[in-house]
Amino acid sequence: MIAGTSRFIGFWLLAAAIVALVIDGTRTIAASALVWTSLAKTWFQIHAGSLTALQVVMEKNVHPLLWNPAMTTILRMPTVMILAIFAFLFLRIGRPRRDVLE
Template sequence: MLRLLTRFIGLLLLAGGFIALIVDGTRSIAGGRLLVTTLNKGASEFFPALYQGLQNGVSEKSAFLWDPVFTTLLLLPISVAFGGLGALLIVLSHKQETTPRYWRR
């Protein structure tokens, strides 16, 4: 059951990353230059109160943690972050083989 849920969430994230890639591509073609939506911009536009609360909470605990770690992670494009996390969840949800195949002996 947990494997099914993990795979479903991974598939949703992978689809969200693909949609974000299409949206960024469309905006880039219309604008005539490369336009990429980062996690920082997306989070601050769609969830401003949650983003501000996260920033204040993490900065309150450790200023070192927010500046280099979260700032560099939030510079990733949404398509790369969602697609990578979705692909990782799908790969981790696969069942391990108990018996080796004949070509792996």
């Protein structure tokens, strides 16, 4: 059950990574220069309130250093890369078990 759910999430994340790659690809062609959209920009465009709420929660309840520089470094990375990494992790967790032959 966990393996199936993990694969399901992994494939959705992989699909989202491909969509983000296509969007960045079209922007790259339009600008005639390499364009990568950061995770922060993508998250802000989708739901700005949750990004702001996460910042407040991490700075007040966890530790300010966890937000800056740790989380801000991750948020500056390309959306495609972050989604692909998480897709790989979820697909790896959900991979079918191999039978061991003796």
